[in-house]
Amino acid sequence: MSLRFDGRIAIITGAGGGLGRQHALLLGRLGAKVVVNDLGGGMRGDDGKGHRAADAVVDEIRAAGGEAVANYDSVENGEAIVKTALDAFGSVDIVINNAGILRDVSFAKMSTADWDLVHKVHLTGAMRVTHAAWPVMREKAYGRIIMTSSAAGIYGNFGQTNYGAAKLGLLGFANCLAEEGKAKGIHVNTIAPIAASRMTETIMPAEVLARLKPEAVSPLVAWLCHERCAETKGVFEVGAGYISKLRWERTLGARFGEDAGFSPDEVAARWGEITDFSQGEYPGSMHDSFNAILQGGR
Ligand code: NAI
Numbered sequence: 214m215s216l217r218f219d220g221r222i223a224i225i226t227g228a229g230g231g232l233g234r235q236h237a238l239l240l241g242r243l244g245a246k247v248v249v250n251d252l253g254g255g256m257r258g259d260d261g262k263g264h265r266a267a268d269a270v271v272d273e274i275r276a277a278g279g280e281a282v283a284n285y286d287s288v289e290n291g292e293a294i295v296k297t298a299l300d301a302f303g304s305v306d307i308v309i310n311n312a313g314i315l316r317d318v319s320f321a322k323m324s325t326a327d328w329d330l331v332h333k334v335h336l337t338g339a340m341r342v343t344h345a346a347w348p349v350m351r352e353k354a355y356g357r358i359i360m361t362s363s364a365a366g367i368y369g370n371f372g373q374t375n376y377g378a379a380k381l382g383l384l385g386f387a388n389c390l391a392e393e394g395k396a397k398g399i400h401v402n403t404i405a406p407i408a409a410s411r412m413t414e415t416i417m418p419a420e421v422l423a424r425l426k427p428e429a430v431s432p433l434v435a436w437l438c439h440e441r442c443a444e445t446k447g448v449f450e451v452g453a454g455y456i457s458k459l460r461w462e463r464t465l466g467a468r469f470g471e472d473a474g475f476s477p478d479e480v481a482a483r484w485g486e487i488t489d490f491s492q493g494e495y496p497g498s499m500h501d502s503f504n505a506i507l508q509g510g511r
Pocket of ligand 1 (some may be wrong): 226227228229230231232233250251252253254255256258266286287288289311312313314334338361362363364405406407408409410411412413
C-alpha cells in the first residue's frame with residue numbers, strides 16, 4: 214500500500230517552519246499541490262513579517278519534484294489564503310490549521326492583548342481559513358480538515374490560560390464542524406502534538422528534544438487527510454513516534470430527586486459515587502449526554 218495525494222490540493226498554515234513545514238514537505242512528496250502559508254513572524258506574534266520562511270519550503274517541495282506556492286497572509290485573512298489555492302490550483306481539498314504563537318504568562322500578569330492575540334491567531338485564524346474553504350468543500354462533497362490543539366488545553370498547564378483556552382476552543386470547533394461535515398464527506402480531526410520546534414526548544418532539555426522530531430507528527434496528519442481515512446471528530450496525541458486516540462470518560466453518576474429538592478449535603482454525601490470512574494462510560498455525542506441526564510445515574 215502506498216498512500217498518495219495526486220490531484221489533491223492542500224493548504225497548510227504556519228508551514229514556514231516546525232510542524233507545518235514537515236506536513237507540507239510530506240504532502241508535497243506524496244503528490245499533493247501545496248499552499249505553504251506563513252506570515253514569517255516571530256513566536257509572540259508581534260515581531261515582524263517576512264517571505265523567507267514560506268519561500269524556502271516552497272523551494273524545497275519544488276526541488277523534490279513537487280508542486281507548491283507560497284502565501285504570506287496572516288491566518289486572520291483566511292479568504293486570501295484560500296484564494297491563493299483557488300488561483301494557483303483551482304480548488305482546495307485539505308486544510309491543515311497549524312499556525313500558532315505563544316504568549317505564555319501567569320494569569321495574574323496576563324494582559325487582554327495576550328489573550329486576544331492568541332485567540333485571533335489560533336482560534337479565529339483556523340475559523341477564517343476553514344470558513345473560506347468550507348463552501349468549496351461542500352460543493353465538491355469532499356474535504357479533510359485538521360485542527361492543531363495542545364495538551365496544554367486538554368490537561369491544563371501553568372502560564373498558558375490564553376493558549377490553553379484557544380487550543381481547547383479548536384477542539385470544540387472541530388467537534389461541531391465534524392457533525393456539520395458528515396453529510397458532505399468532510400472529515401474534521403484534531404491533533405495534540407509534541408515536537409521540537411522554536412516553540413519548545415527553550416522549555417525542554419536537549420535529550421528530550423532530540424526524541425521529538427517534528428516529522429514524526431506528519432504521517433498521522435497525512436493519513437487523517439487521505440481520502441481512504443474514514444476517521445472524523447477524532448482527537449489524537451502524537452509525538453516521538455507515538456500515536457494514540459483520546460476520548461471522554463464519564464462516571465455512572467448519581468441520581469437525586471427530579472424536583473431538585475435535594476440539598477448540597479446530599480451531593481456531598483454521595484461525592485464518592487459521583488466521581489467514581491470504576492464503571493466508566495464513554496459518551497461520544499450530545500445524544501449520549503442527554504440520555505444520561507434523563508436516564509443515567511444510580
Ligand atoms: P513554530 O513556531 O515553529 O510554527 C508556527 C508557525 O506559524 C511559524 O512558522 C509562524 O511564522 C506561523 N505563524 C504564526 N502566526 C501566524 C499567522 N498569524 N498567520 C500565519 N502563520 C503564522 O511552532 P510549532 O511547534 O511548529 O507549532 C505548530 C503548531 O503546533 C502550533 O499551532 C502550536 O501551537 C502547536 N503545538 C505545538 C507543540 C509542540 O510541542 N511544538 C505542542 C502543542 C501544540
